[in-house]
Amino acid sequence: MKPNFLQTPLAYLKGVGPNRAEIFTSELGIRTFGDLLQFFPNRYLDKTQYYKISQLQDSGADVQIVGKIMHLKSVPQKRGSRLVATFVDETGQLDLVWFRGQKWIKENLKLNQPYVAFGRINKYGSRFSMPHPELELLEAHKAGLKISMQPIYPSTEKLSNSGITNKAVSKLIQQLFLECKGNFDESLPDALLQELKLISKSDALLNIHFPKNQEVLAKAQFRLKFEELFYVQLQLLNKKATRKHKIKGLPFDQVGDRFNKFFNDHLPFELTGAQKRVIKEIRNDMGGSAQMNRLLQGDVGSGKTIVALMCMLLAIDNDYQACLMAPTEILAQQHYHGLKDLLSGMGIKIALLTGSTKKTERTFLHNQLENGNLNILVGTHAVLEDKVQFKNLGLAIIDEQHRFGVAQRSKLWQKNTLPPHVLVMTATPIPRTLAMSLYGDLDISVIDELPPGRKAIKTVHRYDANRLKVFRFIKEEIEKGRQIYIVYPLIQESEALDYKDLMDGYESIVREFPLPHYQISIVHGKMKPKDKDYEMDRFVSGQTQIMVATTVIEVGVNVPNASVMVIESAERFGLSQLHQLRGRVGRGAEQSYCILMTGHKLSNDSKTRLETMVRTDDGFEIAEVDLKLRGPGDLMGTQQSGLLNLKIADIVKDNHILKSARYYAIQLLKKDPKLALQEHQMVLTTYAQLFSGKDIWGYIS
Ligand code: ADP
Ligand code: MG
Numbered sequence: 001m002k003p004n005f006l007q008t009p010l011a012y013l014k015g016v017g018p019n020r021a022e023i024f025t026s027e028l029g030i031r032t033f034g035d036l037l038q039f040f041p042n043r044y045l046d047k048t049q050y051y052k053i054s055q056l057q058d059s060g061a062d063v064q065i066v067g068k069i070m071h072l073k074s075v076p077q078k079r080g081s082r083l084v085a086t087f088v089d090e091t092g093q094l095d096l097v098w099f100r101g102q103k104w105i106k107e108n109l110k111l112n113q114p115y116v117a118f119g120r121i122n123k124y125g126s127r128f129s130m131p132h133p134e135l136e137l138l139e140a141h142k143a144g145l146k147i148s149m150q151p152i153y154p155s156t157e158k159l160s161n162s163g164i165t166n167k168a169v170s171k172l173i174q175q176l177f178l179e180c181k182g183n184f185d186e187s188l189p190d191a192l193l194q195e196l197k198l199i200s201k202s203d204a205l206l207n208i209h210f211p212k213n214q215e216v217l218a219k220a221q222f223r224l225k226f227e228e229l230f231y232v233q234l235q236l237l238n239k240k241a242t243r244k245h246k247i248k249g250l251p252f253d254q255v256g257d258r259f260n261k262f263f264n265d266h267l268p269f270e271l272t273g274a275q276k277r278v279i280k281e282i283r284n285d286m287g288g289s290a291q292m293n294r295l296l297q298g299d300v301g302s303g304k305t306i307v308a309l310m311c312m313l314l315a316i317d318n319d320y321q322a323c324l325m326a327p328t329e330i331l332a333q334q335h336y337h338g339l340k341d342l343l344s345g346m347g348i349k350i351a352l353l354t355g356s357t358k359k360t361e362r363t364f365l366h367n368q369l370e371n372g373n374l375n376i377l378v379g380t381h382a383v384l385e386d387k388v389q390f391k392n393l394g395l396a397i398i399d400e401q402h403r404f405g406v407a408q409r410s411k412l413w414q415k416n417t418l419p420p421h422v423l424v425m426t427a428t429p430i431p432r433t434l435a436m437s438l439y440g441d442l443d444i445s446v447i448d449e450l451p452p453g454r455k456a457i458k459t460v461h462r463y464d465a466n467r468l469k470v471f472r473f474i475k476e477e478i479e480k481g482r483q484i485y486i487v488y489p490l491i492q493e494s495e496a497l498d499y500k501d502l503m504d505g506y507e508s509i510v511r512e513f514p515l516p517h518y519q520i521s522i523v524h525g526k527m528k529p530k531d532k533d534y535e536m537d538r539f540v541s542g543q544t545q546i547m548v549a550t551t552v553i554e555v556g557v558n559v560p561n562a563s564v565m566v567i568e569s570a571e572r573f574g575l576s577q578l579h580q581l582r583g584r585v586g587r588g589a590e591q592s593y594c595i596l597m598t599g600h601k602l603s604n605d606s607k608t609r610l611e612t613m614v615r616t617d618d619g620f621e622i623a624e625v626d627l628k629l630r631g632p633g634d635l636m637g638t639q640q641s642g643l644l645n646l647k648i649a650d651i652v653k654d655n656h657i658l659k660s661a662r663y664y665a666i667q668l669l670k671k672d673p674k675l676a677l678q679e680h681q682m683v684l685t686t687y688a689q690l691f692s693g694k695d696i697w698g699y700i701s
Contacts, residue, residue: 006034041151054091229661249291256317274449292421298447300583320394353379490550560588570596571606
């Protein structure tokens with residue numbers, strides 16, 4: 001292959017020209033020879049088999065059948081007519097159907113001659129049909145048989161209207177192979193090819209576009225998927241290494257009085273092993289010379305808050321301030337009050353800043369922060385406002401990261417000359433292996449152990465028709481002194497309707513649980529913060545037994561006496577949301593319950609979600625199912641990591657390849673961190689081409 005062959009603009013390929021090149025670029029983002037080469041078929045038609053009509057299934061697959069055309073007739077329909085041919089083999093018959101181009105067909109089709117018909121099978125009633133089949137006389141078909149599997153490329157309307165058909169694309173790619181005689185530069189080190197028994201780059205490209213059979217196709221796919229994931233991993237590892245080298249951190253070298261005093265005298269319980277381990281990991285990080293950028297994952301109720309607190313004490317021991325940011329006002333308040341209690345008697349100044357903080361108080365807070373009198377600031381995104389300036393922010397902790405954007409995260413950084421250490425906490429578990437790849441450039445800690453003595457939550461699925469039984473159960477629980485959550489969905493697109501459901505539901509609950517015997521709180525997003533707080537407080541302090549709410553309570557709220565979580569229209573919630581909601585109960589010593597209410601009509605996905613919830617309360621297992629149902633697009637971090645723009649690999653389905661790619665990328669860098677060895681030159685070149693300009697190999701400079 002000539003140097004820069006792959007960078008040649010597409011217009012220079014024989015058969016393309018400026019017009020077509022333009023369409024390729026605007027429709028598919030294909031600009032160069034290399035891009036076209038990486039334009040992979042998304043499926044293949046296996047023309048190695050012929051089906052008998054009696055074998056046909058209603059599967060929507062494309063098949064080929066040998067048979068003869070017996071009659072042709074025009075069938076009038078609402079507008080115009082359709083042409084129907086009866087196609088028979090020795091086992092049965094089906095209809096070939098045309099809506100367009102009927103004249104040509106009528107004039108050119110030969111009756112009673114053996115044809116190969118190829119196309120998608122539909123079934124109407126008991127009869128199969130094949131609309132707009134590809135037809136070829138059996139004789140010609142046999143003569144023309146060269147490749148046995150036909151690649152099908154993704155297409156768009158504009159492409160096919162411009163005559164860039166599947167055949168045309170395939171021809172252009174053949175032309176590309178001709179021009180370089182099918183020789184492409186190898187992009188993986190020889191040792192890797194040997195060890196993993198991968199086929200060469202040239203073989204892989206040939207067989208991904210023009211596979212001879214299923215077996216070589218599978219080999220080609222594996223090799224190309226591996227390569228793609230391998231380079232994504234190299235990029236992530238490179239970013240991480242660069243960050244560790246370049247971004248200096250604030251050295252927290254002291255484990256001082258505050259930390260020790262809290263640990264010895266104020267800790268209300270024994271830390272779990274996982275909490276201890278994580279605190280140690282974070283301490284090591286912040287004690288080093290690089291800035292910490294760490295993700296702390298821990299299922300709901302695993303005790304992340306105390307870890308956050310102890311890390312903040314480390315910052316304070318080193319004469320820095322700390323900040324804890326939460327996604328909602330309710331959660332920020334709860335954190336504030338909780339931390340204040342834990343810290344009482346320690347002489348540490350802590351304050352709360354949210355959207356509803358009064359102006360005079362705000363001004364006072366700003367001053368206290370700037371002159372360093374204030375040690376800890378807890379708040380909502382209000383802490384990100386420009387007016388909020390710290391004297392010396394050393395640690396920024398973000399709770400429930402999935403509610404915050406990355407832009408907001410980096411905003412916290414700008415509050416100092418040296419960036420503070422950043423700890424992001426999330427209860428939305430990301431499947432372990434995926435986390436490594438998505439956040440390959442972050443460090444990750446996992447609290448994988450719940451505090452002792454928790455009883456597993458009993459989860460059941462009930463249909464709306466059984467509501468009365470559910471109400472009876474709720475009454476029994478209330479008699480035992482427990483409290484109840486009843487949660488309604490609130491989806492932005494159907495907000496008005498959802499509010500109506502909530503209010504209707506609230507009214508029927510009030511009717512079922514009348515005053516003065518029962519007291520009910522209601523909290524939703526349209527209420528003023530003041531009213532929300534009032535209702536929350538009544539529930540937290542046990543004055544009300546039932547909390548009717550939308551998902552505002554999803555995150556973080558802690559009421560240990562609440563033992564029943566009823567989720568209305570549970571089929572409308574995503575799995576991770578259901579799991580989060582369920583995590584609101586089971587925080588005390590009592591047996592807790594989660595009741596998923598739904599109507600009778602459920603989609604398959606909804607059924608899977610409900611079954612998963614009933615079966616397990618392991619957040620990681622739930623996350624795996626969620627990932628399979630929804631794909632990775634909704635997972636935080638996928639956008640940034642480039643793992644969504646993959647050309648051939650799929651991070652969910654190809655997770656085992658991903659693991660292996662990461663492993664070998666790490667091995668390679670261990671052996672040759674600067675990619676200086678001769679045998680790794682092609683890795684460096686390929687890397688530079690893939691991430692041209694925007695992300696140069698960190699160690700080069
Ligand atoms: P989350 O990880 O969901 O933020 P929290 O930090 O709110 O969890 O902790 C949940 C509950 O568990 C709190 O009531 C907290 O006091 C308690 N808790 C945390 N760690 C322990 C522990 N090691 N032993 C006993 N209880 C603990
Ligand atoms: Mg929490």
